[in-house]
Amino acid sequence: MKRSLGFICLLVMIAILITATPILRLSDVAPVAFAQAFATKPLYRYQSARGQYLYTTDSKLPPGLSDGPWENEGVVCHVAKGPNHEVQTTAVYQLAKSDDFGVHYFYTNKSDEADTAEADGWTRQGIAFHVSPKQVPGTVPLYRLYKPVVPAKQKDKSWLDKIGEFIAGPEFTEAGAEVLQDAHFYTIRKDELSIARKSGFNLEGRVGYVWETPYPPPAALAPDLIVQRTQADDTSVTVVLRNQGTANTGGVKYEVALSVYDDKNNFLYKLHQPAPGLSPNQSSQVKFDTGGKSLMGKRYQVKVDEANVVEESNEDNNETEMLSGPPLRLKAPAPNDSGLIPLVLDLKSYHQRTQQAGGAQLHFADFVIAIANAKDFPKDAFVPLTILPSEYCGAHESNARLFAMVGWGREGKDTAAILKGACIPLSSPAALASMSFSIPEEKGDVGLIRVEIRDRLTNLMHQSQIIKVGAFGVAEVLVPLGCYEFLGRPDDFYCKNKTAMAACENLQKKGKPIKCRITTPKP
Structure with a gap:
């Protein structure tokens, strides 16, 4: 009997312990486990020559992107490495459109909002990156802002030609924000948020939550050198280098290389310049002098740390794409005995527009x-x-x-x-x-x-x-694909591959007044 009572007491005690012990739920450990389930990658911000922004997890942009050159402004934040169903990451969609203000990019974490944008003329381009749908330790909000068209400047497009003077440099400044319009901007920084709102940007909420620093933290700090931008003149190239890594370059001596090619991408010569030591997020300028050799009509490529003497966190983003030097200019004949000056006409920009007047549509070329x-x-x-x-x-x-x-x-x-x-x-x-x-x-x-x-x-x-007029802007599209202007003529192209030739012929069929020929490979 005593044994039976003892056994019953034991069962009662076990039942009490089971009842009193709380069930462990995901929400009880979410603050730490949720964050630890993520791995992140950098999100880069690029700005076009017309002031619009592109956000991507790719450290190098594809060649031939419209409205170039695009300036790499460095890492904005860090986002989830990919979809994670265990913790339900949120996809952020990229959409694009093109108008008089350039190529625009728009990002949203809402599929229905992307559908609405598509109906308004945007083109959906897939998933750009993933974010956390809720704030967990180590994350901060990624804010979305938008600046609408300024009515006073809606008809005056002349400011677009000077926009490069305002947006030059990696920092988001008040002068740059002031000149932008019909533009989206995304940031985690409170100072950039303040500048944007003072300059006419409206806060449209949060896209999600992201990381200020890589997660999990990198094993060791390291520099990461990039060519931020270049400027080619007749006989010189100015290069701006940036260390977007987490450590300085130390006392290591490294160089920057400039390779010059002809208009058919045949190698001509290479120059080297010593590069300065750089701290994290520091930029510096290096200038190449070609010694009187003209870069007009040539192509060039710049590579930082060509010899790989600096140990970097990313060794695959040291080189630019193939870039174009200054365009060939027609040489003006000297004034003749009659005093006549043969003028050299240069077409800077060309836009077509339609205007309503008294119920009729009027067409103009600007x-x-x-x-x-x-x-x-x-x-x-x-x-x-x-x-x-x-x-x-x-x-x-x-x-x-x-x-x-x-x-x-x-x-x-x-x-x-x-x-x-x-x-x-x-x-x-x-x-x-x-x-x-x-x-x-x-x-x-x-x-x-x-x-x-x-x-x-x-x-x-x-x-x-x-x-x-119809040939205006064609070279900007065809040259990155592998075509070149024959004798500097803007309407006569030789193409070096079938893809480039197909693009040229397609433009020709669409009404562009151009000639298209494919080069014959050497035997």
Whole structure:
């Protein structure tokens, strides 16, 4: 009987312990286990030449991306390495669109919001990265901001040509934020958040939660050298290096290499320059001098630490893609005995637009042009001519000595029958560096433009070459694919592979006035 009572007591005690012990749930250990389940990778921020932002986990961008060159602004934060169903990571979708303000990228963690954006003209480009849907130890919010179109600047696109002056450099500054419009911006930093909101950006919430530093923490700190941006002039290349790693380069002596190629990507020569020691997130400039060898029409590539003497956390992002040097310029003939100056016309930008007027749709072609050899005009040619009566040029009377008259015609028509278009008075040499005008179109049929400058004192008419408008911008697309301009002609291409040739022929079929030929491989 005593044994039975003892056994019963034991069973009762076990039952009490089981009842009193709480069940271990995922939520009870989530704060630590949730974070430990993640592995992260860097999220990089790039800014285009037109000010728009791209966020990607790739340390190198694919060649030929529109609106280049894109500046690598370094690591913004660290995101989940991939989908993790155990802790339910959230996918962030990338969408893109292109308009007068450049190529835009938009990111959202909501599939329905991505669907709505697609209906509004955005193109869904898949999953860009993954974030944590809730805040766990070590994470911070990733904020999304948007700055709408500034009404006062909606019709004035001239500021786009100068935007590079404001956005240069890796930092998000008030001057850069102020000039941007119709732009999305993502950040974890409170100082950038403050600058953006002061400059007209609206906070649209959080995309999710991300890490400020890699997780799990790296075993050892190490530098990570990149070529942040380059600038090629006629006989020099300026390179900005950046250490986006977590340690300085130490006392190791390393170099930067500049390789120069011809327009067919045949190697010509290589130069080396010593590189400076860099702390984490520090940038520095190195300049190459070609010794008088022109880079016009050439291609080049820059590599930092070519000999791999610096031990880096990432050894695969030291080299740029193949970049283009300054474009070949037509050499202006010297003024002849008659005093005529053959003008070298340079087409800077070209946009087509439609405007509603009284229920009808009007079509316009907007141009920005320049005269490359403006220096051939003497300074006194820009002094107001008061000895003669003023004349109408454009919408107003002017006493300028020089009037620029822009003519236009249709592709395939008699080029001698170019019609007179806009008139622009020239009061300084700077006026020849950027002339903006619009031409009414009929179904987008402006195919040729030419400029004549009338000297009211001498009655001479200086004339430029004729430019085919339809070929504008084609080289920017075809050259990265493997085509090159034959003899510097912007409408005549030789392509070195079948993919490039197919792209050229497709543009030709779509109406671009270009010639396409494929090079014959050497036996």
